[in-house]
Structure formats: C-alpha cells, structure tokens
Amino acid sequence: MSLPQEKIAVAPAPVVLVGCGPGAADLLTLRALRAIESADVLVYDNLIGDEILDFARPDAEKIYVGKRAAQHTLPQEEINALLVRLARAGKRTARLKGGDPFIFGRGGEEMDELRAAGIAVEVIPGVTAAAACAAAAGIPLTHREHARTLVLTTGHSKPGAQDPDWEALARPGQTVAFYMGVRNAGEIERELLAHGMPGETKIAIIERGATARQRIHAATLATLTARIAAAAVKAPALLIVGEVAAYVGDGTDANSDSPAGSAKHTANE
Ligand SMILES: C[S@@+](CC[C@H](N)C(=O)[O-])C[C@H]1O[C@@H](n2cnc3c(N)ncnc32)[C@H](O)[C@@H]1O
Known part of the structure; x- marks a missing residue:
C-alpha cells in the first residue's frame, strides 16, 4: 500500500550532516552525493579529499575547518557557530564528515547546537x-x-x-x-x-x-x-x-604489510 504523497514528503533541511565514508569517492552513498551536488556551501574537514569535493557545484563555497600541518582544528564551538550562521543566511549547507557522522565524528554535538538554534538537521549515514x-x-x-x-x-x-x-x-x-x-x-x-x-x-x-x-x-x-x-x-x-x-597474516613477520583479502587498493609506501 503506498502512502499519500503529503505523508511522505520531507521538508528540506537547512543543514545536512553528510557521512562521506573512508575517503574514496566510490564509497559515498548516492544520498551523500546528491547532498554534495546540491549544496550552496560545503563545510569539510581533513579526511575529505578533492575526489569528493569535486562533486560540488562549481559555484559552491567550500570552507575547510580541519587540521592542516602545524595548525589546529577550528574549535568545535566555532564550527557550530559557522553552521548556524550559514543556515540562517539561507544557504543550503552540507557539513561533510569522514565515515559516519554519528561515529566519533562529533555529529551529535553539531546536531544538538543546530537544533538548539532552531535549525533543522538531516543526517546522511556513511561507511564508517x-x-x-x-x-x-x-x-x-x-x-x-x-x-x-x-x-x-x-x-x-x-x-x-x-x-x-x-x-x-x-x-x-x-x-x-x-x-x-x-x-x-x-x-x-x-x-x-x-x-x-x-x-x-x-x-x-x-x-x-x-x-x-x-x-x-x-x-x-x-x-x-x-x-x-x-x-x-x-x-x-x-x-x-x-x-x-x-x-x-600471522603478526610476527616484519614484512607482513599485506594486500590481504580483497585489498585491491593496497599500496605499500
Ligand atoms: C574523528 S574519527 C572519525 C571517524 C568517522 N566518523 C568514521 O565513522 O569512520 C577519525 C578516525 O577514524 C579512523 N579513520 C577514518 N578514516 C579512516 C581510513 N580511511 N582508514 C583508517 N582509519 C580511518 C581513524 O582512526 C581516524 O583517526
């Protein structure tokens, strides 16, 4: 039985917490890809590479909030404030997070702050x-x-x-x-x-x-x-x-860097 259309329609959220998986673009979900493609602003940290950012619209703003050599991550309160500001400015904001937003990603804290500011949040799971x-x-x-x-x-x-x-x-x-x-x-x-x-x-x-x-x-x-x-x-x-x-592997061999199992991407550096 299908539900009437108005019951399943979901209002668009001003901020989307997007789980982007371990870094490989082909491990993004389709839902994550669509959120990235449609965002006005992408707020991202250090585990999100160009391979993923390249899916953004050419006119989308990209704001880096992660850690670079000799720099510290933007304090979490400043990231929260930035997300609130962007949402209030009417920007469709995709907050890109490595893996899954709710697994060691401080996604819960960002969601709490946004909700406290009266901003709706959508969460897109990612491959942790x-x-x-x-x-x-x-x-x-x-x-x-x-x-x-x-x-x-x-x-x-x-x-x-x-x-x-x-x-x-x-x-x-x-x-x-x-x-x-x-x-x-x-x-x-x-x-x-x-x-x-x-x-x-x-x-x-x-x-x-x-x-x-x-x-x-x-x-x-x-x-x-x-x-x-x-x-x-x-x-x-x-x-x-x-x-x-x-x-x-057996764990005792100093040369045991291993392209084990299905590790088709393995490259010993
Ligand atoms: C701040 S936590 C974020 C975890 C992320 N939310 C998730 O669900 O995977 C960052 C840690 O996740 C792990 N991690 C993330 N991506 C990884 C990858 N591609 N390979 C190995 N470890 C990874 C590492 O332990 C890294 O220090």
Whole structure:
C-alpha cells in the first residue's frame, strides 16, 4: 500500500550532516552525493579529499575547518557557530564528515547546537572506518567461530573523560576496533595486557583503509607499538583487535604489510 504523497514528503533541511565514508569517492552513498551536488556551501574537514569535493557545484563555497600541518582544528564551538550562521543566511549547507557522522565524528554535538538554534538537521549515514577497513583488509568483523560482539571505541578521549573499561575491552570472543588509536597505542597495549588479554592476540593496523593509499600491517598485542614505530604508521589508521585480525597474516613477520583479502587498493609506501 503506498502512502499519500503529503505523508511522505520531507521538508528540506537547512543543514545536512553528510557521512562521506573512508575517503574514496566510490564509497559515498548516492544520498551523500546528491547532498554534495546540491549544496550552496560545503563545510569539510581533513579526511575529505578533492575526489569528493569535486562533486560540488562549481559555484559552491567550500570552507575547510580541519587540521592542516602545524595548525589546529577550528574549535568545535566555532564550527557550530559557522553552521548556524550559514543556515540562517539561507544557504543550503552540507557539513561533510569522514565515515559516519554519528561515529566519533562529533555529529551529535553539531546536531544538538543546530537544533538548539532552531535549525533543522538531516543526517546522511556513511561507511564508517571499521566497516571500510575491515572490508578492504578481508577481515570479517564478526564471525560465528571467532567474534560474536563488535566494539567500536576510541584511543583518544577528551581531557578528563572517564577511563575506558579495559576489563570489558580485554574480553575474549569479541572484536574491538580502535579509532584514533595510533597515538595512544602504548596505553592500549599496556592496559589490554594488564587486563588479561594474551600478548599473542592478533591486531590489524590499517592506514587510510579503502583508499588508494591504504597500508595494512599485521601485529600482535605484544608487538603493537613496535610494529607501529617500525612501519611509521600515520593517522588516519584503525586498529582491529581480536581473532578475526588473523585474516591479514600471522603478526610476527616484519614484512607482513599485506594486500590481504580483497585489498585491491593496497599500496605499500
Ligand atoms: C574523528 S574519527 C572519525 C571517524 C568517522 N566518523 C568514521 O565513522 O569512520 C577519525 C578516525 O577514524 C579512523 N579513520 C577514518 N578514516 C579512516 C581510513 N580511511 N582508514 C583508517 N582509519 C580511518 C581513524 O582512526 C581516524 O583517526
């Protein structure tokens, strides 16, 4: 049964939070593409490359609010204020965010501020880094034999935040994906070992996953920081911890940068 037209019509939102996936243009959703193509203004950060920005109208304004070498990200309050200003000026604004806007993307904070200012918000989901990196590396994040639970967590919290529940993260039978985990890899390694996770637990380190510059490294919990240092791993990178990470290699070989699984984009740099 089809609904009458007036029941399914949705008023256009002044600000669209657009999940843009891991960086590869062909992992944008069609809905994200349409939002980018129709925006008057695009507000974007450092994980959004030209490949995606090129879909914008030639007359669209592009405002960069991310981090560049030696610069800091525009404070979140200023990004929020900018979005409110643009919306009030009647600009159809696409706020482009890496991955999914609601997974470690501060999309919730931006939505709160916009709504508090009386501005409607549309959210377009995106392929989050854990899904993109796992697919690119051929790692099944869940698997009936190895992991029935998937945890998405971050190695980086705001100052003063509660400590992670390391005991829960160290449990067997699950996969833990650490976003922003490279800088705090030492703490991750130390705490998981201290909370009983075996040193031989497999870890896949995936840099710029699902993009043309992807690199994949196999490690174990005991070798995590050494592997990151030896391979000079740089952000953005994701850590996938658990038995399923064995799909990329045995974790003991210094040459184990791996075009594993379906990683057709893998390029060792
Ligand atoms: C601020 S968080 C944003 C996450 C994003 N909202 C998402 O859903 O994927 C940025 C972190 O996501 C991870 N990340 C994003 N894109 C990635 C990629 N292509 N490859 C590996 N990790 C990525 C990295 O851990 C990076 O430090």
